[in-house]
Amino acid sequence: MPSIKRHKFKLTDEQLLEMLYWLKLIRAFDERLSILVRQGRVRSGVYSSIGQEAIVVGTCFGLHKEDYICPLHRDLGTFLMKGVSPGVMMAQMYAKATGLSKGRDSALHSGVSELGIFGNTSMLGANTPVAAGLALTYKLEGRDNVVIAYFGEGASNTGDVHEAMNFAGTHKLPVVFVCENNVYSYSVPIEKSMAIEDVADRAEGYGFDGVAINGNDVLAVYQATQGAIARARAGDGPTLIECKTYRWHGHSEHDPAFYRTDEELAMWKSRDPLPTFTTYLRSREVLDDTKLLEIETRVRQEIDAAVTFAEDSPHPEPGEAVTDLYA
Secondary structure, three states: OOOOOOOOOOOOHHHHHHHHHHHHHHHHHHHHHHHHHHOOOOOOOOOOOOOOHHHHHHHHOOOOOOOEEEOOOOOHHHHHHOOOOHHHHHHHHOOOOOOOOOOOOOHHHOOEHHHOEOOOOOOOOOHHHHHHHHHHHHHHHOOOOOEEEEEEOOHHHOHHHHHHHHHHHHHOOOEEEEEEEOOEEOOEEHHHOOOOOOHHHHHHHHOOEEEEEEOOOHHHHHHHHHHHHHHHHOOOOOEEEEEEOOOOOOOOOOOOOOOOOHHHHHHHHOOOHHHHHHHHHHHOOOOOHHHHHHHHHHHHHHHHHHHHHHHHOOOOOHHHHHOOOOO
16 A cells, blocks of 8 residues: 655645634634533534544635535534534524524534535444545546545444445545544443554555544644645545544533543643644744734634524524425
8 A cells, every 4th residue: 555645735824823713713612502502502412522623624724615524413613614604503503593404403414515514414424425425426527626524433433434435445536534533432432442543544454545643733634634635636546534632521512421531631631732733823923912812802703693693593483394395
C-alpha cells in the first residue's frame, strides 16, 4: 500500500481566525443546548460534541458547497459550517415549524440536500454506504466533488462500514472516511470492542491509505483532510482518517457517564482544542485581546439570537403532519 504523501496546506491569518470563530461557535451552541435541555425547553435529543470541535472544523473548513457530508448525531457543528444558520438549527432542536424538518423530527435525522448534508440514521455506521453511493455518483458523472463520511470507533466494527470501505476502495471512490474515536462507544471502552489500537490500520485491508491523528488539533485534522480531499478529487480514491479525541459529556445529555473516571476526564480536558488553538494563534501573533473579544462577542450575539428565534418561532400546525409525505 502506498504511504500518504505529506503536503502543507497554508492558511492565511484571516482563515486561522475564522477557524477559531467556528470552534467557539460550535462549543457555545452545544453549551447552550446542554442548559436548555435541562430546562425542558429542547425537544430533540442532545448529543454533545464538546471536546470534539476540532474534528468538525478541520474536516469541513474549505469544503465546496457541492461536496456532501454524512454526519453523525454528534456533529451538529457540520450543519452550521455547511450553511445552516444557528437560528434554524436551534429551531430544529425546539421542534419548531422554522426548523429543518418543520417540527417533524429531531436534529439527529435531518438533512439539507441543497447544502450537501445527508440526514443521519439511527443505525450508526449506516451512513457510510450512502456516502459511498454518493461518491460513486460523482465518479460516474465525472465531477470532482468529494464526500465526507463520519462514524465512531464503535461503528467501525459494523458490517455497513466494512462494506462501504471495501466498495469505496475497490472502485477508488472520492470519499473521506472520518472516524471520530472518542474512546467510548456509549459505555464500551475501545479495548473491549477491538483488538487493535488504531482503527486507521484497517484501511490497508481495503486497499487505501489510513492515518491516525490527534483529533483535538484542528490544524492536524485540517491538513490530513485536505490531503485526503486532494487525492479524492484527483481520482486517487478514498482515505480513512482516525481522529483520536474525547467527548466531555456522556453519550447523551441523559447519560451521567459513570463508566469513566474523573481523572480520565480531567486529563482529556487538559487537551481542550480551543485554548490549545488560541495559544497557537497568540504565539503566531495572529490573535490579540481585541480580536478575541470581537470573536467571542459575535459568537455570544449569534447564539442569543438563535435561541430567541427558536423560542419566538411557531409550533407546527397539527394538520401539517400529513404533508410532505411520499408513497
